[in-house]
Amino acid sequence: MRRWTRFWDRREPPTALALARLLVGAVLLVDFAQIIGYGLVDVIFAAPPAGLAVGKPLVAHWWGAAAGGRTFAVAFAALALFTAGAFTRLAGLTFALASGQLSMLCPDADRGIDALLRVVVAVLALSGSHARWSLDALVRRALGRPFPALVPAWPRYLLYLQVVWLYFSAAHTKADPSWGPLGGFSALGYVLSDPHYARFAPGWVSSVYPLTQLGTAATIVFEWGAPLLLLFHWWHVTPERPGRLRRWSNRFRLRFVYIATGAAFHLAIAATLRLGIFPFGVLALYPLLFHPDELRAAARRLRLARDPTPVAASDPAWGRDSSSSA
């Protein structure tokens, strides 16, 4: 119990949480901008006969016919503030609740990625994601009361578990035989040929059909193997402990192989399927799979690759080292 408590009490720089806040916010803002750009606010969120909002959540009882437009405006404003890191906690929680109401107004227009990012924003709102790269942080510094350099790590750990569960849960629901050997691993071939989702007119898949079969098998392995990421991570941060599997996992960098595979899958489906913000929304969570020190080291390597001039050991933009390396 003490170990459990110590684990969830860890602190670290807010880098990963802040980056996730910016990326998730940006993805959602693009989606909301699309709704506005297509003139769909009064279509999706207005009740029939004018619109498609067949649900009757709380806001419909409060605001009647104006519920859709007002709730959308509240959600959009809250999202913009959350992304900019202004009144972040209130803005994030407001967005999560307003988005939930929008979902209930028109359930069919609310997809899995919207529900996922709603939960993510709620958790980020309760985290120290606004302690860096935010208006809140700017104001606090100007007032002489900057945020602490280290923030609680538990929100990142919780969202890390959320990503793992997302994939593992998706594996459970893939009951169709086409996802397995009995169906010839034909699932991806069928999905890529679905006129409603395929980015390109069906037919091109035949030229890469064996690859789609490999991709189908790899998807199943990837999703069922999601909990292994936790094990790979544990082995990565405890290399001094004994164990052949630990050594083997660290030698072949299985943790990074798994994460890179996930990123590749999402980029591939973004290129070949019209899934909207789904692949980008999930990729926006990937910084949470890394400790802030790892992100800082990666940024430093990128900078050195672009400009080999020696840089200061500690870069204030990415924060100082934390005591934990998980």
Place this chain on the structure above:
Amino acid sequence: MRAVLIAGVIAVALVEGCPLPGKEQARRLGVERLVTGASATRDAVLTPFRPVFRALDFSQRWSLFPVADKRHYRMVIEARPGPETPWQVLYRVHGPERAAFADVLEYRRIRGIWNPGAKGPRGAYKAFCSWIARVVFEADPRLREARVKMERVRVLPGGAGVEPTGEEAFAEVRRR
């Protein structure tokens, strides 16, 4: 305290997200009583937390293309000036007919409304048909009837394309 709360959050999420077979599948596997009991237990455990799930409108049961069938639907939108004239195709997914409102139709949230699910058309499908008919009528005052329907297509072996099966479903006609 925080660690205990987090443990509780994780436990509730796992209970809510735990996949239980449906009635039909449970009957086939001969575990109907077990599944019914587990489902009732899950409902009881989750009752105090339902307001949170409702407020954020989410579940921890995630699916991405759970069903990958070789048979798909392909939406077609048609219109005509009157019942005595033939239907004119205004929009067909991946077809040469691409109406001005194609981008809007293919936007993921709108597609989520008209794309049939495993159990058929979704709740707002009829409202969508009424709305798109209004869009069609506003774009061309000559048109007096609009029809939305789903053609059934089948994926050819090896992903060599799709072919119509001749079946159609979920046709909805609207008149000006």
